[in-house]
Amino acid sequence: MMRGPSLKRPLIVYPLVVHLLTLLVSVLILIAGALRIDSGGPYTDERIVPIIAAAIDRDPSGALVIRPTDDLSTLQAETPNLWFMVEDDAGNGVTFGTVPALFESFRGRLSELSFAQLRDRTPPHDLAAVLRRETTQIGPLTVLGHGALSELNLVVLLASSVIVVPIILLLSITSFAITPWIVRRALAGMSRIAREAEEIDPDRRGRRLSEAHVPREIAPLVRAMNDALRRLDEGHERQQRFIASASHELRTPIAVLQSKVDSSADPVVRALGGDLQRLTILTEQLLDLQRLAQGGTATEVDLVALARSVVADLAPLAIAGGRSMEVQVLRREACLGDAAALERVLMNLLRNAIDHGGRHVVLRVIGRTLEVQDDGPGIPPDQRERVFEPFYRLRPHSTGSGLGLNLVAEVVARHNGRVTIHSAPDGGTIVQVDLGVPAQGMSGMTAPDAPGRG
Incomplete structure (x- = not known):
């Protein structure tokens, strides 16, 4: 027996595939568009901020000082033009390297800022800087610094990996988990209809399939099935009435013929007795079947x-x-x-x-x-x-x-x-x-x- 087409593909698999392809194409278009945008210059790598903040300490008078650390030494070796400004919320500050004159006006006001990514379009991009607030052992610090530079494509790829990929995974997991459940719940009425159809007995006529909780798209099919069952019941009733009427109508002429055959002296006529007996048995059995259909x-x-x-x-x-x-x-x-x-x-x-x-x-x-x-x-x-x-x-x-x-x-x-x-x-x-x-x-x-x- 050939298996019919399943509703799982058009209702579950196909929508999920289209959903995932749409997400993938959208992400690719977003990344491609971002890569074509003029970046305005490279970014300063934000990883310099925690290294700089970890190297800041206080002297006995409470002033900020730079404490040499291995990470800071490595950063300085990798970035010869490294510079930074650090201030606490009280306005105490400390600087390192040659801070561009453009940022001198920030002295004493860094704590008023919390986040910034500054880019310089002109090489050697000394004005490119990053500003972040860091919480350290000596309290909150605001760091403005210039260090290793990153191009825009790297930033975009990192952003897509950190933000977009988890979103795609979350949407995929949610879709695969929830979509089948929604479809099964929507088709639960069909399963109940199937069980009702299996319980339909030809000896118990008058049964109909329930239209309650059936999706609107399936309701016409259920109504058509009920109409077909009704027509079958009506046809069966007509057939039973015909058999009963015909059998009853045949009994009287058969009895008359049987009486005439039994009383006849003609051997040819009396030879019809066997056929009449067979006809009598057939009539009685038809009546038995009709009575059986009515139940007992x-x-x-x-x-x-x-x-x-x-x-x-x-x-x-x-x-x-x-x-x-x-x-x-x-x-x-x-x-x-x-x-x-x-x-x-x-x-x-x-x-x-x-x-x-x-x-x-x-x-x-x-x-x-x-x-x-x-x-x-x-x-x-x-x-x-x-x-x-x-x-x-x-x-x-x-x-x-x-x-x-x-x-x-x-x-x-x-x-x-x-x-x-x-x-x-x-x-x-x-x-x-x-x-x-x-x-x-x-x-x-x-x-x-x-x-x-x-």
Whole structure:
């Protein structure tokens, strides 16, 4: 069986792929645009600020002094034109290197600033500087300094790595985690509809799929399904009414014909008796199927008494055909079911055994299991399923209608039981009917009312 297309791709996978591609293209466009912008000169590397701040100390009078450190010595060696100004919040300051005259006006006011990145477009870019506030052991300090220079492309790449990449990862993780959950939640109504559809039973008509909590896009499909179920129910009702009406209308003329055939002395007319009998059986079986479709009431059935009653009713037919019948009770056990329907099951099985079996028929009761055994030619294994199909006859020229075993299968199915065919040990056929399922699980039948309590 070919698997149909899944909604996961158009609803989950495709939107996620488009979402990620859009983010990636946007980032690339942003980086490309930033790289084309005139930078106005290189940046001063901000890493010089903590190195400078760590080298600042106070003398006994509280003035700021520069304390030589290994990091500062390394920075000075890497940047020969290193210069910086440092001030505390009280206006005390200290300088290092040759501070450009442009920044002399900042003396005593650095603490009023907190952040700046100054660029110089003219080589050697001595005016490029960075300003930051740092918290140190001697208190907050404001540092303005010039050191190693960085080009714009490096800054952009660093910014994209530090800011953009985490954003992309966060959006990706969020999308992969939340989007499937949102889709599953939106389609939860579809799962419930599928479960309701699986519970639709042809023997329990009138069921409809619920339209509550179904997405608007799916609601037309659900309504179409309900309309189809309604039309099927109406067609089934018309069919049942036709079968019932036709069967009832046929009974009277068949009875009249049977009376005329029985009273006729003409051998040609009397030869029609077999055909009329077959027509009578067919009519009765059609009525049985129609009554079965209407359902019945589950009551406690004594299978032993039922078996003996049916055998007694069919005894004249068996004797007329030169057959013998017996009832064997191996275990007696009460059973809940439709007594009239189960009687038709035994009638059809025993009539088949009398008509097509051997000389001896045994009806065996084993608790809730019934077995009808004959010593006839048997049923080939490849035909044992087909004989339960409506109007199928193992022997095309037999007098049967082809509905008897189909009716048996329908009744047993409504009792949630099963009927199987086996070969008898000494030849012949055993038809086994298992009615072991409790009555509360039977379909198409209502349980008897519980007795009231006074």
